[in-house]
Amino acid sequence: MKAIAVRPQARQVGLVEVDEPALVGRHDVRVRILEVGVCGTDKEICRFEYGQPPAGVDYLVLGHEALGIVEDAGADVTRVRRGDLVAVMVRRPCAHAAFAPCRGARQDFFTTGEFTERGINQMHGFMTGIVVDHEQYLCPIPVDLADIAVLTEPLTIAEKGLDQVAAVQDRLPGSTQGHRAVVLGAGPVGLLGGDSVARARL
Numbered sequence: 001m002k003a004i005a006v007r008p009q010a011r012q013v014g015l016v017e018v019d020e021p022a023l024v025g026r027h028d029v030r031v032r033i034l035e036v037g038v039c040g041t042d043k044e045i046c047r048f049e050y051g052q053p054p055a056g057v058d059y060l061v062l063g064h065e066a067l068g069i070v071e072d073a074g075a076d077v078t079r080v081r082r083g084d085l086v087a088v089m090v091r092r093p094c095a096h097a098a099f100a101p102c103r104g105a106r107q108d109f110f111t112t113g114e115f116t117e118r119g120i121n122q123m124h125g126f127m128t129g130i131v132v133d134h135e136q137y138l139c140p141i142p143v144d145l146a147d148i149a150v151l152t153e154p155l156t157i158a159e160k161g162l163d164q165v166a167a168v169q170d171r172l173p174g175s176t177q178g179h180r181a182v183v184l185g186a187g188p189v190g191l192l193g194g195d196s197v198a199r200a201r202l
């Protein structure tokens with residue numbers, strides 16, 4: 001199976017041949033990749049400024065914004081079914097027993113820095129035909145959103161920010177949700193975030 005990968009030490013970006021991953025665990029899901037987004041992080045990785053291959057190999061398969069379709073699932077999978085559209089999550093938690101964000105499935109709120117990320121940091125990404133992942137890292141996508149669902153991962157950046165704003169406001173006595181926001185940044189993620197804020201006001 002072909003994949004698009006970066007070789008940081010050789011300073012190359014190109015096609016590599018990789019083995020098709022197999023379902024191993026009973027909660028594993030096999031996903032055929034349909035679309036992959038490209039963002040500023042990918043540009044940095046392809047300029048060899050960022051990104052880390054998995055241990056023991058000299059290349060990193062690119063791609064961390066993906067839409068796929070479920071082709072097969074392990075015996076104990078309940079979150080998705082064959083034929084479902086899914087966005088595959090990027091970050092994986094650190095192993096520290098006492099680190100609450102990672103133990104509470106909120107690994108995006110890291111402080112240890114010891115996370116791994118598909119397509120970015122020590123895990124291969126989605127610019128290939130098939131990926132296998134644990135069902136907990138799959139986000140089911142309604143069919144009606146198929147045309148824009150590849151934007152799910154970048155949209156989560158703004159949505160997580162809004163979540164935190166709401167949590168801060170909720171704990172202030174007598175406060176109501178705010179109705180004004182300033183969105184800084186006019187890049188694609190900033191514009192997507194602006195749309196998020198506008199919808200949160202409705």
Ligand SMILES: [Zn+2]
Nearest residue numbers: 039040041065
């Ligand atoms: Zn990105």
